[in-house]
Amino acid sequence: MGRRRFSFSLLIVVGAAVSSAGLAASCSATGPSNQLDSSGAHDTGVGGGGTTGGVDGLGGLLDIDGGREPQGDVVVNSCGSACGDRELCTGATLGLDDDCDGSIDETCACIPGQAHSCFRGDPSFRNSEGCFPGTQICDETGTWGPCVGGVHADENCHMDSGAPCRPMQASPFADVNLKAGTGAFGADAVAGSELWTVDCPDGVDPCPGVAGTDPADDFKPLQSGEYTVTYTKRVASGATQSCQYPLFVSAGGLRVELEWEHDVGDIDLDLHLHKPNNTQPWSMSGSSVDCGFYNCTIDHFSSKGSDIRWFLNSARLPDPVNWYLDPVPGNNGCFNAPRGVGKQWEANGLGCHNPRLDLDNWKCDPTETDPNGVDFCAPENINLDYPPKGQWMRIGVYYYGQGSAKHDIHPRVKIFCDSALGADLGHTGFYSPERPVAFKPTDGHKRFWLVADVLFPEPDECGQAACIVQPLYEDASAMTPLLTTRNDVEASFGPAYPTLP
Template sequence: MSRLRVLSVFPVVLAAAASGAGIAAGCSAEGERFALDRTTGGSANAGGAGGAGGAGAAGDGAGGPTGASEGFGGLINIDGGSTQETPHVEVNPCGSACGPTELCGVDELGVDHDGLDDDCDGEIDETCPCIPGQAHSCFRGDPSFRHSPGCFPGTQLCAETGSWGSCVGGVHADESCHMNDGTGCHPMQTAPLAKVDLKEGTGSFSEDALAGSEVWTVACPPGVDPCPSVGGTDPADDFKPLQSGEYTVTYTKRVAGGETATCAYPLFVGARGLRVELEWEHDRASVDLDLYLHKPNNTQPWTIGGSSVACGYGNCTLDGFLGGSSIRWFDDGATPPEPVNWYLDPEEANNTCFYAPRGVGDAWRANGQGCHNPRLDLDNISCVHRITDPDNPNFCAPENINVDFPPKDGWMRIAVHYFGGTASTDVHPRVKIFCNGELGADLGPTGFYDPEQPVSFLPEDSGDRFWLVADVLFPKPDPGQCGGSNTCIVRPIYQDEAMKTPFLSDSRTMVREFGPAYPSLSGP
């Protein structure tokens, strides 16, 4: 279909590890560890005799739209209440809890140690190399509690020095997360785009609130701008997060006698499969950037708007599919978790396209086929930055491309095109890559140049600039191994590997070329 341009203006979704004490069959708590080096894709000796174990295999099913779900394994009382009974703890099936050595990557048993505090010293992956802009979930303290009720991972970003930064957010073992209960204010989880009732996160803490006194405010993750406002009535406790990540909810109430009390709790937002989110400044002028995803392991040139091998605005929205889009990467008759063309989840909350903002979700639902893989939930051509209601047709919603059930061992390439606009200053695109709810990379503000500088589109780039962002791959698990990674491998694409400069080209070139070859799993 032609495109009208008006430029006037699950947690993180993770399943609990298998329960049971001891070492699972085929696993060893001792012996030399060998790991997949995610900085090159090759094998690297992780070093040391390891008693440290990694988390067990994590599922990729999404939880419901509100409240805590089995996917997160339970709740935590942020107010400090604790249970007197011995809690049920999911035991790491692939090794002992704490060991003498910090381990890196996926070991010979298929256990992914990235983001785990293997030696339980409060620091995570301090000896592990990484590529600037890469990210992963992280969990401090005893790794055995990684999937225990009340415990949630944070996020760790690779700095320009090629080393992992601090673990931000989450609720961890070194905070005794497994010893808390969910009677008071507690963490919640939801899928992107789904409306959540924030009151469910207050538990018993809100029971004595005076009518009309309750107020919720939400702080969004970095880069989410505008941050959606809290809506609803009696009380106003509805929130619609449009992007993945950890949000901070602050609840304030007034009780009999006039006193005011407050608690804060996290809201974890994530979806299954691959989710790529594109953000940029909307407050300086009308700028239209477009997000693209290339067909797995295909190297045909790009097409502006999209083609049979590239998901974009012209063929990957619902209008594109209703208009006869040629995108058919996967089979109609496949059964998840195998990649599937259309998929209608029996649990409506898991059809995340149904909750797309600006009325687009209602159109996906009315179509009756569920969500397409891949898909662009909506195309943001123009918007008004001051609007904070995500259901307003002028809200500055992020563009996001999704593959709910991505193929294994199939490289996919992400790109951004500066379609047009009237900005008189630089525009800075930001791409976040999420794999089964976990942040795999945050590129644009980080990840490029030495020293690090943000990726910039200049005013004169309007209509022509094309940025090849990164390649992403979901590794194929070995059924004979214990555990496996819930995340993906992300490789930023560089124009100059030594200087870590972004791969910036023009649309005239990219409609004739694919760009650099896909990475090799056996080396750089």
């Protein structure tokens, strides 16, 4: 076996204090609108106020005097609590519009594939009720792209916007009643006239359909990100009215989602997560240090037996723990997993395991739109609800089987840290000039992609816990992905972990 040359890129730091992307509600008719409560499901009717002067009742806002904190002749923004005099690029300030000029991190270095949440306008409002961050992705030139989606301070997100529909929040796999997003706007709809359509985030394919009857307003998102909901109704006069609002889908801890083409045959890619702070080899047939399809599903934890025991059962949250059963059933994310798998997790009686592979997707029908259907092309995802602090973890993808594929397959891995997109790798982030990572038809049963290392550090002096994502490269200067083989990784872990920051 030949020796491989390994090197690394710059670190990717993801501000975990703000959640995933968003889109401001818009409409084609005017009407009353209220803000979300802390659960995202009820309105509060907060109104008035502005971006200057003291304002009460807006979620404990800081520095509402325009957000400026002068210290001598210099305006600072060390913890993202006010407008400053310059854009800052580290820690709690990453992804914030530090100088409140409408652009974010325009002077900050980044590498392709890097992603983080972003919030425009006065950073004081970032955690206010009714405000949601967007998402920024570093493009192939090493430049931060625009802040896409979100409901921001420069849109007066902290005030009553007057829009008829309102943002919603949900967890992956949760059953969402889209009617809740229409508020009072949907009250005068003629029976049987209401219609909802949903546009999924980039990379979510197939997009689940809207289900239910009278009206059909049930939706089950399986992946994280921002979904755009369009609501149409007919009123008594016969006129048609509509509005549009975002559905933010996210989960805490570490969530890794794997997608690929499902319309070219029965392709089987497998997602793997390596045990933190451990450099033993991987195993495609099961190993206590490698969470994957062979040992990390509910079948293995409930009946077949699994040796994935990375943490203590007696640990106290937020320290990592093998099993955790939340007293509120809806907070156990694995209970809603599709294809009946969630019912298996719930029946097991122990809650959700850390880590876990919610679903092993090896065969599906790309035309199926019901996410609960056994043939729906659900993404593979590995979750670690309570990740350890200060320990590197490694993500890999194995090309298990190519079926009847005659073309290249393009894996896409999204890494979410505490609800924020930390990296979107595979379709971007590699090669110069940039092109997607590809598995060839002849790669089946042998190709293994070492994707990235992830670390959750301790909170900094501002109380922020910034996730660090470091993509792996065979040659960093050429941005080539680290495509190796099953034989290689079952003999050697791969390159050493980076030094701790």
